[in-house]
Amino acid sequence: MTPATISPLAPKSFPAMPALDGVRIATAKAGIKYRDRTDLLAVMFAAGTTVAGVLTTSKCPSAPVELCRENLPGGRARILVVNAGNANAFTGKKGRHTTSVATRSAADALGCAQSEVFLSSTGVIGEPLDPSHFERHLSGMVESAAGDRWNDAAHAIMTTDTFPKMFTKSVALGDATVTINGIAKGAGMIAPDMATMLAYVATDAPLSAEVLQALLSMHVGETFNAVTVDSDTSTSDTLLAFATGTARARGAPPIDSPDDPRLEAFSAVFAECLRDLAIMIARDGEGARKLVRVEVTGAVSDASARRIAMSIANSPLVKTAVAGEDANWGRVVMAVGKAGEPADRDLLAIRFGDILVASEGERSEGYSEAETSAYMKRDEIVIGVDIGLGEGRFTAWTCDLTKEYVAINGDYRS
Amino acid sequence: MTPATISPLAPKSFPAMPALDGVRIATAKAGIKYRDRTDLLAVMFAAGTTVAGVLTTSKCPSAPVELCRENLPGGRARILVVNAGNANAFTGKKGRHTTSVATRSAADALGCAQSEVFLSSTGVIGEPLDPSHFERHLSGMVESAAGDRWNDAAHAIMTTDTFPKMFTKSVALGDATVTINGIAKGAGMIAPDMATMLAYVATDAPLSAEVLQALLSMHVGETFNAVTVDSDTSTSDTLLAFATGTARARGAPPIDSPDDPRLEAFSAVFAECLRDLAIMIARDGEGARKLVRVEVTGAVSDASARRIAMSIANSPLVKTAVAGEDANWGRVVMAVGKAGEPADRDLLAIRFGDILVASEGERSEGYSEAETSAYMKRDEIVIGVDIGLGEGRFTAWTCDLTKEYVAINGDYRS
Numbered sequence: 001m002t003p004a005t006i007s008p009l010a011p012k013s014f015p016a017m018p019a020l021d022g023v024r025i026a027t028a029k030a031g032i033k034y035r036d037r038t039d040l041l042a043v044m045f046a047a048g049t050t051v052a053g054v055l056t057t058s059k060c061p062s063a064p065v066e067l068c069r070e071n072l073p074g075g076r077a078r079i080l081v082v083n084a085g086n087a088n089a090f091t092g093k094k095g096r097h098t099t100s101v102a103t104r105s106a107a108d109a110l111g112c113a114q115s116e117v118f119l120s121s122t123g124v125i126g127e128p129l130d131p132s133h134f135e136r137h138l139s140g141m142v143e144s145a146a147g148d149r150w151n152d153a154a155h156a157i158m159t160t161d162t163f164p165k166m167f168t169k170s171v172a173l174g175d176a177t178v179t180i181n182g183i184a185k186g187a188g189m190i191a192p193d194m195a196t197m198l199a200y201v202a203t204d205a206p207l208s209a210e211v212l213q214a215l216l217s218m219h220v221g222e223t224f225n226a227v228t229v230d231s232d233t234s235t236s237d238t239l240l241a242f243a244t245g246t247a248r249a250r251g252a253p254p255i256d257s258p259d260d261p262r263l264e265a266f267s268a269v270f271a272e273c274l275r276d277l278a279i280m281i282a283r284d285g286e287g288a289r290k291l292v293r294v295e296v297t298g299a300v301s302d303a304s305a306r307r308i309a310m311s312i313a314n315s316p317l318v319k320t321a322v323a324g325e326d327a328n329w330g331r332v333v334m335a336v337g338k339a340g341e342p343a344d345r346d347l348l349a350i351r352f353g354d355i356l357v358a359s360e361g362e363r364s365e366g367y368s369e370a371e372t373s374a375y376m377k378r379d380e381i382v383i384g385v386d387i388g389l390g391e392g393r394f395t396a397w398t399c400d401l402t403k404e405y406v407a408i409n410g411d412y413r414s
Numbered sequence: 415m416t417p418a419t420i421s422p423l424a425p426k427s428f429p430a431m432p433a434l435d436g437v438r439i440a441t442a443k444a445g446i447k448y449r450d451r452t453d454l455l456a457v458m459f460a461a462g463t464t465v466a467g468v469l470t471t472s473k474c475p476s477a478p479v480e481l482c483r484e485n486l487p488g489g490r491a492r493i494l495v496v497n498a499g500n501a502n503a504f505t506g507k508k509g510r511h512t513t514s515v516a517t518r519s520a521a522d523a524l525g526c527a528q529s530e531v532f533l534s535s536t537g538v539i540g541e542p543l544d545p546s547h548f549e550r551h552l553s554g555m556v557e558s559a560a561g562d563r564w565n566d567a568a569h570a571i572m573t574t575d576t577f578p579k580m581f582t583k584s585v586a587l588g589d590a591t592v593t594i595n596g597i598a599k600g601a602g603m604i605a606p607d608m609a610t611m612l613a614y615v616a617t618d619a620p621l622s623a624e625v626l627q628a629l630l631s632m633h634v635g636e637t638f639n640a641v642t643v644d645s646d647t648s649t650s651d652t653l654l655a656f657a658t659g660t661a662r663a664r665g666a667p668p669i670d671s672p673d674d675p676r677l678e679a680f681s682a683v684f685a686e687c688l689r690d691l692a693i694m695i696a697r698d699g700e701g702a703r704k705l706v707r708v709e710v711t712g713a714v715s716d717a718s719a720r721r722i723a724m725s726i727a728n729s730p731l732v733k734t735a736v737a738g739e740d741a742n743w744g745r746v747v748m749a750v751g752k753a754g755e756p757a758d759r760d761l762l763a764i765r766f767g768d769i770l771v772a773s774e775g776e777r778s779e780g781y782s783e784a785e786t787s788a789y790m791k792r793d794e795i796v797i798g799v800d801i802g803l804g805e806g807r808f809t810a811w812t813c814d815l816t817k818e819y820v821a822i823n824g825d826y827r828s
Contacts, residue, residue: 059750060759
């Protein structure tokens with residue numbers, strides 16, 4: 001692996017992540033694959049913490065994804081363990097042995113039920129993951145954990161990420177103020193319809209597991225499932241949300257129904273958290289130098305708009321054109337055409353930013369190559385496509401496809 | 415555009431293309447986009463020539479594709495006109511004006527009906543194509559055409575192709591010998607489900623248009639529609655087949671039914687022609703340095719096997735790993751998993767060439783990294799995946815994804 005320089009699209013500053021009541025964090029250098037960096041994360045939650053999640057739809061999921069799928073229906077979490085460097089995917093019986101050792105080690109260290117343990121692994125597929133890493137480190141991590149280590153947590157789960165992805169915001173819930181913290185890792189192998197990479201959101205709000213799950217389901221489609229780096233979908237994509245409920249002691253009302261009107265502001269910030277983390281993942285796509293927002297309007301339905309937007313966002317020819325700062329809107333037409341959704345060539349309108357480049361099936365009258373080329377030099381590009389048939393709309397995010405993507409992925413294992 | 419060096423996967427030699435009775439060819443330097451090379455092709459057919467075709471399924475097809483779609487039901491062809499450098503796609507009314515001028519010029523020059531004219535254009539999308547190129551050149555081309563110019567024809571239709579794609583073979587039909595000649599151009603924007611790029615097949619066999627169409631339909635799925643370079647689908651993909659029937663004078667029997675048993679040997683060579691041209695297109699994928707054959711077996715159906723094979727063949731992560739000579743079979747598992755087809759991780763077996771790298775959900779016992787790495791250095795790689803569930807099988811062809819692909823496509827218009 002080539003040491004990566006920080007993405008030019010990285011945020012200019014990172015938030016100071018506050019401790020959350022009921023959440024303690026520890027990281028360790030387990031040496032699973034990387035040397036001289038943390039690669040193991042444990043997050044401990046107060047008793048009574050609820051959990052919900054969205055997992056990869058891959059037909060070949062990793063062993064930790066299967067463990068999460070088993071434990072999610074219980075709705076309770078006490079500890080999350082994440083390692084970087086090895087995905088424990090396609091590792092057969094050995095992989096299941098490793099997750100069971102890790103689960104038992106975590107449950108023993110903290111003194112909780114095995115059903116309250118959640119695991120994620122990210123990295124190379126197909127290499128056995130030595131269970132002794134978990135046996136050796138988890139007790140010490142549980143002992144030494146502290147609340148103010150969200151920044152450490154975001155670093156420990158990185159693989160080819162070039163910057164840590166973090167979000168924090170406070171919001172009113174009833175008469176109390178609660179906080180939402182989130183971290184994520186992304187980079188390659190990122191695409192919709194499973195499209196969750198690894199992301200963890202925690203709040204001190206007292207929300208039932210059902211409410212948490214409803215919030216995830218409501219918002220994941222337009223956030224994590226609207227981001228694609230390379231159309232590839234991981235065996236390990238995992239998005240988990242945890243609610244410690246500790247804000248109840250400060251007067252926050254317990255919320256047991258997703259329809260509770262007191263949830264409105266919280267829901268908006270929760271969505272913002274998912275969206276911000278998801279966009280940070282596109283900003284840190286392997287080799288990315290430009291962030292691309294694809295806005296499709298006028299499709300026959302939102303679902304149709306989504307498929308068209310993803311066809312554009314996943315097109316290698318569109319993405320290489322953006323990398324080359326080439327306003328090649330003809331390739332946008334191609335990607336609309338191949339989506340297989342209702343579209344009438346002669347009603348299409350295409351914009352780069354505010355510049356109308358094509359309408360009614362041909363290049364726009366006032367098209368200026370110089371103006372459009374200048375626009376393409378920006379590091380954030382908006383491709384707007386109006387299908388002209390209906391009211392359906394969807395916005396997708398992606399990044400450009402550069403030689404660096406190929407270089408990074410050509411020798412990832414070595 | 416960077417001048418391309420010839421693909422390392424190019425055939426070591428090219429066939430000597432024989433003239434076909436009833437086919438005359440002319441090329442010209444029209445200066446449509448390129449300088450100092452031919453970019454305009456006219457192929458004239460004897461009266462009575464039948465035609466069949468498969469056209470892009472893009473919802474935003476080019477103007478020439480629409481013209482072919484109009485004229486194909488007539489089943490008769492006298493002249494094919496192809497230009498390189500400008501696709502005449504997404505050019506609105508101007509585009510339709512250009513095709514109508516080109517059609518009229520061709521019909522006038524040859525003295526045939528406009529319904530017997532077929533057009534293709536390949537190159538940049540969205541730029542108006544000046545109709546005067548056709549007005550200026552077609553009469554002269556019709557006059558100067560000759561039979562022994564198949565090699566010239568294959569060159570004139572190239573865009574980012576690094577070598578001309580040609581096929582010829584003779585085969586018995588009844589007591590006579592007939593010949594099948596084919597040419598194609600490919601490179602980028604190539605993917606299945608329209609996946610035909612530009613390809614033209616001609617024979618002197620006396621086949622009805624219905625028979626020709628049946629042959630195309632029978633064989634296109636496992637040939638042109640089994641090849642992908644980058645998952646992108648052109649607005650202009652066109653595969654046309656022409657039968658002059660001139661071999662009838664030498665005793666070849668007219669074939670009017672696709673079920674005629676005398677067609678068997680011909681059908682096999684026709685399929686070979688389509689397959690060879692299609693694989694040459696994968697060999698000349700933009701930036702390609704390795705040809706990849708993806709063989710899926712054991713799927714629940716052939717259709718399911720096809721979707722899994724295409725998921726692997728289109729995966730940027732699989733294709734960059736091949737470019738990096740990395741036996742990253744974990745990414746093959748990922749691509750199987752994301753295909754959405756029935757698959758049981760613990761029944762999967764994966765081979766690189768003859769080397770079993772994984773079976774029963776984990777790395778194979780006898781796996782040797784050294785042996786597999788040595789295999790990956792070859793310039794033709796076979797990825798074999800057995801799903802272990804049924805009898806469905808499909809073979810797809812693709813190429814690796816290299817930095818050169820990105821370079822070529824980052825500045826195509828400039």
